[in-house]
Amino acid sequence: MAREVAVIGTGMSAFGDLGRTAKSLFTEAFTEALESVDHGLDPRDIREAYIGNMGFGGGQIGNLAALLTEHSRLLHIPTRKVENACASSGFAFRDAYLAVRSGAADVAIAGGVEVMNDVSDVRKRFWLGVSGDTEWERLAGLTFPGVYGMMAGRHMHEYGTTREQLAAVAVKNHANGALNPKAQFRKPVTLEKVLGSPIVAAPLTLYDCCATTDGAACAILADKDVAGKYTDAPVWVAGSGAASDYLAVHDRESMTRLDATIAAANAAYGQAGITAKEVDVAEVHDCFTIAEILAVEDLGFAKKGEGGRLAVDGTTAREGAIPTNPSGGLKAKGHPLGATGAAQVHEIFLQLRGDAGGRQVRNPELGLTHNVGGSGATCAVHVFRR
């Protein structure tokens, strides 16, 4: 029998344009995770480490995971970097979960870090699409916002999704980010402001796009048999699903659907024995506003084509039926690529334990994280239960 696994602590650095090193950020997130463990945790109990990073952290550094765990005084343990573009730490979390489930470790960490602002030309590299397909998209001149712009345009064409619906996602997530002291952007924005901001890749404007962010996050996982020693309020990993897809959008059957999300969600729901409707709070991968609309459809929160309504009618608001991205999401909290998946777990951990402060949603029991690599080449979905 596979073992049951809980999250017993999480941490997150501030997100933003910070001028700090990957080591400093990761250690801050790890230290906060350690301190969040209710009854304390001897770091020597941690026996396996998985760290997501895409490679912006100064570049040309091998063994980054060993460097980071060394800096956090987690010496001598098995540690490795997991890279799946923007889904790096969603997969790091999955692999840490599987390691505990396998019996290799009773306690493991899954973290992630990215430094994006302190490297020359890195913004350009990111926007040019190193996360997406290189051969047929990037080298043909299709930028990453361009890919999502195409998806948005097609979604509008097929389903009548409107610019206002896209903008409503930004308004909601910036309103949530304003309540998150660690978010990169902590100011609400108006619909007019989003609609009137400069076009990045039509139909997406500046406020439809996440920024480039420095930051780190970390989660600590423990086997059921030992979890009670560390906390009375574990957050259980009820389901883990992951999948992949063609990197280039033109290879896929549809431009308005991420099959990797659908497959990962089905696997996670199946393992957890739940349906989408039972999810009480979700952190989804809104690297662009259209990405949240695709996510809520592909995760089953709305029918295909109807996702644009959810931010407008309040379904995904903090008080709505399925609060989505209460942290501010990638859009407002920020998107340090390799850290994003772990930061989503951090938010769901806080929400399920009632520790999310001013952005707390009402009494959630089931939470979900949804982390996408590229424009849907990889995806990891996790379901959590308190």
Added chain:
Amino acid sequence: MAREVAVIGTGMSAFGDLGRTAKSLFTEAFTEALESVDHGLDPRDIREAYIGNMGFGGGQIGNLAALLTEHSRLLHIPTRKVENACASSGFAFRDAYLAVRSGAADVAIAGGVEVMNDVSDVRKRFWLGVSGDTEWERLAGLTFPGVYGMMAGRHMHEYGTTREQLAAVAVKNHANGALNPKAQFRKPVTLEKVLGSPIVAAPLTLYDCCATTDGAACAILADKDVAGKYTDAPVWVAGSGAASDYLAVHDRESMTRLDATIAAANAAYGQAGITAKEVDVAEVHDCFTIAEILAVEDLGFAKKGEGGRLAVDGTTAREGAIPTNPSGGLKAKGHPLGATGAAQVHEIFLQLRGDAGGRQVRNPELGLTHNVGGSGATCAVHVFRR
């Protein structure tokens, strides 16, 4: 109870300066692995993929694992890149093993690939030490051969190890490589040739150093309950151990010992219930000749300080008590960083099944792989039983 896991097939591309792409190399290795499964394997049975790569494959590509599995027509499955410098696919193998052991997949692959020769200045990048410590070694001007040169000098000082003993490792491994049709170097070399070759980083000469190599390798793992469907000659993973250490050599207690190797080996031996003396054939991480001497000591094949003797007295020869690097090792077979760990598994799989052709060692039952990242920052050791 954790599940038992077998290797049911492996494959490897040719190694060398090939002018081929990472996709082509990986697909060749995967296809060979698939074809090596005795009773056949439907690729759709593969449910999880772990791919080691350090990042030389053209650079600036995210989601490389998804790109590679897509190219091999392994569509929609969870796939991720694992990066631990030169130990990337040793850890990819460990994680694939843990995934099967956890019950997440009945069949998984662990592969690795690196393209090192088709990138401008990449040789320089490698030799400058992107695998080692950046801040205190590389930026201070200490190259990667320089690090191992220091270790070699110190080993000679402390234990009386000689230049001839170092050279004997190269002679042995080149002799083995001459029998391996896929090796980068397939010509024996003489002791005189090694000793007389140009100095790279004293006391290491050209023939003490591995070259820069393109190549890929892949292993297919299966749970015990299904392994019998695919093969009558599975190779069991008897033990998996992994560890890490300070990146910079100056932080370590000793320069003539890799504590990560010792910890990983102890974990693997403990799980397998064996001692070092029972190992019948080993593939160890000989990126430099001194590295093999450190390895045979740290793995327990010789007492500390006495490793230099083994290649001289024939202990590690193909006919010796513990044949070491019958494939030619990193030294002669080649060292495509991210592929090396998986290529070691490939060799041990062949050896334990009696399929190693002209370089077959006599009737081995227990095999070992030893894969090091950097100069010992990370290490994965696996024990296999036929």
